Amino acid sequence: MQMKKALGVEMFIIGMLFCFAVAGSGCGEGGGKKEPGVPGKSVAKPEQVPVQRVSLVSDLVEGRKIFEAKNCSQCHSIFERERKAGPKLQSTRFHGSFLDLFSLLWNHAPAMAVHMRKEVLERPQFSTTELNQLVSFLYMLPYLGQPGDPRRGEALLKEKACFSCHSRGGKGKQGGISLDSLAAFQSQVVLLQRMWNHGPMMLSQMAATRTPTPTFSGNDFSDLFAALTEQGKESRKVFLGFGNAGNGQKMFTEKGCIRCHSIFGKGGKEAPDLGKTVSQSDVTILTTRLWNHAAKMREKFQQKKLEWPKFSATEMNDLIVFLYSLNYDDKPGNPGKGEDIFTRKKCADCHFKTAADKQKIVGDIKTVNSIRFATLLWNHIPSMEASMVIHGVPWPEMSGDELRDVLAYLQSQ
Numbered sequence: 151m152q153m154k155k156a157l158g159v160e161m162f163i164i165g166m167l168f169c170f171a172v173a174g175s176g177c178g179e180g181g182g183k184k185e186p187g188v189p190g191k192s193v194a195k196p197e198q199v200p201v202q203r204v205s206l207v208s209d210l211v212e213g214r215k216i217f218e219a220k221n222c223s224q225c226h227s228i229f230e231r232e233r234k235a236g237p238k239l240q241s242t243r244f245h246g247s248f249l250d251l252f253s254l255l256w257n258h259a260p261a262m263a264v265h266m267r268k269e270v271l272e273r274p275q276f277s278t279t280e281l282n283q284l285v286s287f288l289y290m291l292p293y294l295g296q297p298g299d300p301r302r303g304e305a306l307l308k309e310k311a312c313f314s315c316h317s318r319g320g321k322g323k324q325g326g327i328s329l330d331s332l333a334a335f336q337s338q339v340v341l342l343q344r345m346w347n348h349g350p351m352m353l354s355q356m357a358a359t360r361t362p363t364p365t366f367s368g369n370d371f372s373d374l375f376a377a378l379t380e381q382g383k384e385s386r387k388v389f390l391g392f393g394n395a396g397n398g399q400k401m402f403t404e405k406g407c408i409r410c411h412s413i414f415g416k417g418g419k420e421a422p423d424l425g426k427t428v429s430q431s432d433v434t435i436l437t438t439r440l441w442n443h444a445a446k447m448r449e450k451f452q453q454k455k456l457e458w459p460k461f462s463a464t465e466m467n468d469l470i471v472f473l474y475s476l477n478y479d480d481k482p483g484n485p486g487k488g489e490d491i492f493t494r495k496k497c498a499d500c501h502f503k504t505a506a507d508k509q510k511i512v513g514d515i516k517t518v519n520s521i522r523f524a525t526l527l528w529n530h531i532p533s534m535e536a537s538m539v540i541h542g543v544p545w546p547e548m549s550g551d552e553l554r555d556v557l558a559y560l561q562s563q
Contacts, residue, residue: 204248204519206286206475208392213287220274220284225265228291244292244430247480249557250550251285252524257547259531273532278525285524286478290392293474295432296369298338303377310364315355318378329378335463337390338375342437343466349444350458365442372434390467397465398472405459405469410450413476420450428473436470480520480554487552488559495546497556500537508563515560523557 207213217223228239245251266273276284307313313322318329327348332341345352356363366374402408410418414425428436451458461469492498502508515523538545548556 204282204479204521206289206395206471206478207283208286208290208395208471208475210287210290210392213283213285213290216276216280216284217287220276220280221266221271222274222284224269224271225262239288239291244432245288246550247477247520248282248285248289249480249520249524249553251288252281252520252528253548253550253553255285256524256527256553257545259528260535260545263531263535275529276525278521281525281528282521285521289478290474292432293392293471295372295434298369298372298374298376300373300376300380302370303373303375306366306370306374307377311361312364314361315352332375332378333380334388335379335390336387337463337467338371338433338437339390339393339467339470340388340463341371341375341378342441342470343461343463345441346444346466347460350448353445353448363445366438369434371437371441390463393464393467393469393471395468395472395475398468398470398475401461401465401469402472405461405465406456407459407469410447424473425476429477431474433470433474436473440470480550483551483554483556483558485555485559485562488555488557488562491548491552491556492559495548496543497546499541499543512560512563515557517561520554520557524553 217228225234226239227234245254263273265271312329313326315326316322316329317324317326322329332344335341353363355361402411402413408417410421412418412423412425415423417423428439431439448458450456492502500507501511514526518526537543
């Protein structure tokens with residue numbers, strides 16, 4: 151309980167740091183609603199900018215700035231314990247891809263409008279960059295997983311025979327590799343990085359002494375890290391941040407991972423397709439899977455006479471967040487299902503009312519990605535709501551799958 155309380159305080163501090171970053175940036179200026187001049191029946195005309203590539207923004211500070219600037223924090227809390235009018239955004243649940251998360255915002259729009267009118271807040275409008283940053287922020291919330299339990303971690307250190315080779319705080323094997331330096335770090339990715347780089351030597355020594363290779367499950371890795379860092383509370387702290395998914399993709403190729411592994415069918419075929427196997431995996435699950443995979447991977451590398459890939463802490467951090475980002479981009483939808491949804495939700499009653507209406511919306515949507523599609527939908531809400539009230543049409547709630555299907559249908563026209 152004490153550790154969980156400490157972690158709660160730590161997460162609160164992180165939230166406050168984000169707020170300070172917002173205050174310093176001045177991003178709250180001009181973040182209100184920009185009402186369209188004349189309500190229309192077609193989707194708003196796209197901005198004349200290049201289509202943005204769908205990629206996760208793993209820097210939480212940028213998304214937090216948007217969360218504050220667009221007044222989301224007026225009703226919703228995340229790290230803070232303060233109870234607010236809207237639901238607290240859960241940081242333990244993985245919701246899915248960009249459109250899966252956007253569907254939650256879309257379905258929340260009517261209730262949100264009521265609260266914002268009551269609180270005299272302006273409805274937020276978004277650019278594609280802003281919406282991607284906000285949804286990326288929500289996507290990243292489950293990344294850190296559950297806090298570790300140092301007591302369980304201490305038990306694991308003994309159970310896995312770590313002190314037969316290592317020392318910590320003057321205890322353990324005399325002259326063994328010290329674990330004390332880990333106390334300065336704030337990310338368990340560093341523990342994986344050290345173990346990974348040390349892996350070939352460690353596995354060889356354990357095989358020679360017939361010591362079982364340590365494997366982990368559940369929250370073990372987080373518990374181990376909590377135990378190794380608890381004694382360093384008063385020492386300097388090293389923050390790695392959340393990594394860069396784009397750089398992690400480069401690491402995946404440069405370190406040779408792609409020779410054996412594929413990402414959604416692209417890459418090697420000897421090892422599992424990571425695009426399909428790391429879904430809904432937080433940092434603890436990812437670090438656990440990579441380490442448990444190390445012994446088998448070493449055998450393959452020895453057979454092929456390949457050099458063991460080593461990582462800096464930053465490189466490993468980037469690789470892990472890249473793997474976490476793999477399910478952010480949306481897969482193609484089903485045009486046939488999309489046509490049924492577009493009709494059933496009564497979208498066609500306005501948008502396909504005339505040939506000119508149809509040509510307009512199809513032209514606007516034809517080449518956009520899921521982020522641009524979502525931005526057009528969101529900024530279209532004010533005129534859409536007015537029209538739906540006049541015609542007595544209920545709000546068309548949609549799941550992420552339904553949004554993907556509607557987009558596929560419109561782009562097939």
